[in-house]
Amino acid sequence: MDLRSGHPFWLLKNGILAAFPALAADLTCDVAVIGAGITGALITHALQREGLQIVVLDKRDVAWGSTSASTALLQYEIDTELRDLKQIVGPNHAHRAYALGVDAIAAIGAIAASLGAETGFCPTPSVYVTRRKEDVEGLQEEYAARHAMGLDVAFVTAETLRRDYALQAEAAIVSQVGARLDPYRFTYALFTQAQAQGVRIYDRTEVTGFEQITGGVRLTTGSGHRVTAAKIVFATGYESGAYLRHKVADLHSTYALVSEPVDPGIIERLSYLLWETARPYFYLRTTLDNRIIAGGADEPFRNPTARDRLIGRKTKQLLKQFTAFYPSLPPLDVAYAWAGTFGATQDGLAYIGETGDFPNAYFALGYGGNGVTYSLIAARLIADAIMGRPNPDAAIFRFSR
Numbered sequence: 001m002d003l004r005s006g007h008p009f010w011l012l013k014n015g016i017l018a019a020f021p022a023l024a025a026d027l028t029c030d031v032a033v034i035g036a037g038i039t040g041a042l043i044t045h046a047l048q049r050e051g052l053q054i055v056v057l058d059k060r061d062v063a064w065g066s067t068s069a070s071t072a073l074l075q076y077e078i079d080t081e082l083r084d085l086k087q088i089v090g091p092n093h094a095h096r097a098y099a100l101g102v103d104a105i106a107a108i109g110a111i112a113a114s115l116g117a118e119t120g121f122c123p124t125p126s127v128y129v130t131r132r133k134e135d136v137e138g139l140q141e142e143y144a145a146r147h148a149m150g151l152d153v154a155f156v157t158a159e160t161l162r163r164d165y166a167l168q169a170e171a172a173i174v175s176q177v178g179a180r181l182d183p184y185r186f187t188y189a190l191f192t193q194a195q196a197q198g199v200r201i202y203d204r205t206e207v208t209g210f211e212q213i214t215g216g217v218r219l220t221t222g223s224g225h226r227v228t229a230a231k232i233v234f235a236t237g238y239e240s241g242a243y244l245r246h247k248v249a250d251l252h253s254t255y256a257l258v259s260e261p262v263d264p265g266i267i268e269r270l271s272y273l274l275w276e277t278a279r280p281y282f283y284l285r286t287t288l289d290n291r292i293i294a295g296g297a298d299e300p301f302r303n304p305t306a307r308d309r310l311i312g313r314k315t316k317q318l319l320k321q322f323t324a325f326y327p328s329l330p331p332l333d334v335a336y337a338w339a340g341t342f343g344a345t346q347d348g349l350a351y352i353g354e355t356g357d358f359p360n361a362y363f364a365l366g367y368g369g370n371g372v373t374y375s376l377i378a379a380r381l382i383a384d385a386i387m388g389r390p391n392p393d394a395a396i397f398r399f400s401r
Helices: 009-014 038-048 082-089 091-114 133-148 158-165 183-196 237-243 264-269 304-309 311-325 368-386 392-397
Strands: 004-006 027-034 054-057 126-130 153-157 171-175 200-202 207-213 216-221 226-234 250-259 273-276 283-286 292-300 334-344 351-353 361-365
Touching: 009 183, 009 334, 027 038, 027 216, 038 054, 038 091, 038 183, 038 226, 038 368, 054 183, 054 226, 082 091, 082 133, 091 183, 091 368, 091 392, 126 133, 133 153, 133 171, 153 158, 158 171, 183 200, 237 361, 250 311, 292 311, 304 334, 311 334, 334 368, 351 368, 351 392, 361 368, 368 392
Parallel strands: 027 054, 027 226, 054 200, 126 273, 226 361
Antiparallel strands: 004 334, 126 171, 153 171, 207 216, 216 226, 250 292, 250 334, 273 283, 283 292, 351 361
16 A cells, blocks of 8 residues: 655655665564564564564565654544543543553653654643634533543633634643654664664565464565564554454545744744644644644545545645634745545554454554554553563453454
8 A cells, every 4th residue: 555645754854764675585583573664663672672583574665654654743642532432442441541642652752762863752742722612611521531530631721822822722621741753763763773683674575475384474575585483563554454354444544744944933832732623633743843744634545546636735724724723823834745544443542462363463553643652552562462471451452342
């Protein structure tokens, strides 16, 4: 699948940060990780700490799939509001899912600090906002649900939003826990460190066949080489549906833009993650080089051609939404715009773990707007599963829920 198109900012900004070879020989390992995006990188990091021999394979260059198109707003908030999630999965699982998101942001920050490389990680508060008066009461209920479980949140009204956030809106929940990241640099830093510590990483190597064997699985690549592994982890994101018998998510097209550098004073006023109650929602963040990233305008995915044909129109829509939220700020001067594909589940939760569709395999499917935080959660759950350690949180994300 063509996961993204246009001009993803991270890829253009950073270029190819390290070289990894294509597979040119048969190999044996404990775990084969298929997918060299941010999910595969975090899973590799977790498994390497267990002392396992790992081989990573990707048909593209490292981080060239969905990772390069990610806008990387790191939020504990799930696309399904807490008050609704409690009704769908029960209060215990709902509260735990939100708490795991809080923990994931802190863990990603700790990993970023340990890498000794610039990853763009920056703790940033989150503003969940509505411009519609009819949504204010529901937003107050959501605030009450989050506050009751002990999250660090505040409810703010229109006057405060105008004064402190430059926002034209009715009300918002401000969460102090959040962050932004350069997902491309973070992924390369993780894999560069992993390679130096013995992990074997091969991009431009497509896996074309699987064979169940005694004690594991044998993979065959497009060039005819074989990788024999005791376990496989699929970190192939929205392409993972090809390996599953049952549909677990609906695919959507999404659009994003990044501005030319703007006045640092404006960046200082917008030093938060914005997203709105409307669905599909508009969202916004800033970058360390004084740009604004805005995204949204989602619609059901049909095919890459239909998705890409709309980039120009969707860019205009995002610019119009920016002006509606920030009428006092100058219009954005667009530097790059792009489209991507993402999946959404009915409850907003990821699917992580084993499925009867594929023996000796684990899947990390972090859907919706929480792909990066779900990747960290998946890394922990899958590492525990492979090592035979029970983890009660696995039930929240199981395929059989």
